[in-house]
Amino acid sequence: MKAWVEKGGYLNERGRRWLSALDPQEVRRILVIRQCAFGDMMAARPFLVELRRVFPRAHITLSTVSRYQYALPRDLIDEVHVLDGEGFLAEQWRSLREPGRYDVLFDLADTSRSRLLSLVTRARVKLGFPYRQVFNRLLFDVGILRSDFHYEAEILLDFLKIMGHKPQYPLEFSLPRHRPGEARHRIVYFPYAAVSRKSLSRESWAALIDQAAIRFPGYQHVLLEGNKAEESGDFLMDIAGRHANVSVQRRLDLDALAPFLAESALLVSGDTGVRNLALATHTPTLGIFYMTVPFRYWPHYEACHEAVFHRDGRVPETSDILGTQESLLSRLYSA
Structure with a gap:
């Protein structure tokens, strides 16, 4: 060989x-x-x-x-x-x-x-x-x-x-697979990270989901809770009460989480394990970066993934995220 x-x-x-x-x-x-x-x-x-x-x-x-x-x-x-x-x-x-x-x-x-x-x-x-x-x-x-x-x-x-092997593309993760034509009109938000500094504040996430519910009325906007006690979606309850298309998804185990993401239209999150699971199910993602180098967690062999970040490393504003989100949804799901 x-x-x-x-x-x-x-x-x-x-x-x-x-x-x-x-x-x-x-x-x-x-x-x-x-x-x-x-x-x-x-x-x-x-x-x-x-x-x-x-x-x-x-x-x-x-x-x-x-x-x-x-x-x-x-x-x-x-x-x-x-x-x-x-x-x-x-x-x-x-x-x-x-x-x-x-x-x-x-x-x-x-x-x-x-x-x-x-x-x-x-x-x-x-x-x-x-x-x-x-x-x-x-x-x-x-x-x-x-x-x-x-x-x-x-x-x-x-x-x-290096052994001359030709891997399959798109990469095969052997997990449930997102199929655009079968995806639910559901945008999932995961506002947590193993290191809290890698994720936006609760106030920023609440403002983002509040405005997204108005800007994208044809989608259900779902906040996904995490495994830890502090990763609760209770902070969103007031906004969920004001919007019929906003809800909180209680914690899912891994076996249920993979198909849940695969059936969704988009995941919006920071640098988290949940985003990596979405990448593994080929679910479209919008990653929010300001600490981690985004390129290491941003596949380019599929056009369904986008990252929002600034060259100077400042935290993206709600308007930055919503604008990128709108462009991505339009690119992926417009008739």
Whole structure:
């Protein structure tokens, strides 16, 4: 097999030999390290779908940490390894050595724990994409470049493109899929984020939904509650009482949330896991950014996603969001 890389990646001699002799049918054990929260787990799903296509006979183990087990893609893997970060050093070391020996290791995390696991795990070949290139030479046989300016789900696929694999586009997440002709006239708003500074204030969200209900009267405007007690939609009750097309959707579990988003016309939110789930269901999204680099969470292989942000990083105003929202709805759903 040819190593499909020129100047865009790292390849040592062992990695080159492995690629040249690679027979995907002979790869039986793969370890994928992904230690991340809800949104980044969503971004890993196309990689796991395509990994199974490249290595159809492999047993795939996903390694994570105890705090990041929500939204694990159990339907796409064979086994979960949880790296123990608590307890005595002997217990943590035993957890590090637990995975055993693998044919292939992919480090999709680039954290101190993932690097340590990559170091101590025995594997014929190790692939990673560290921000600091020194770790390529220290830990990996094959390395790809990492970027803040491309959708991360696509960057992960570069691990397989180096083997000459052609991923499916639009990306396949193996989740319920949005179909524009069947979408309900429903705009969903998710006003929360794991880091509160990444989301607009409650007052800003209330003003946005209040004006959107008037500006887009043909849509039901639904505020989606989050998992935490403080992620309640009670702050919108006054506005919901004044508009027949405004309501609050109480918390949904993950199995119900994916089809709910897929059946909606649009999701409006900041940089959140829920927005990443909407991306994974191919539901149109309007992302509001002012802290996070938007390009890493903004797929361009589909025209149904838009981002509103200012070059100087200031917080977008309600008028900015409504104007972009109107343009996107017109582009997607006008007859």
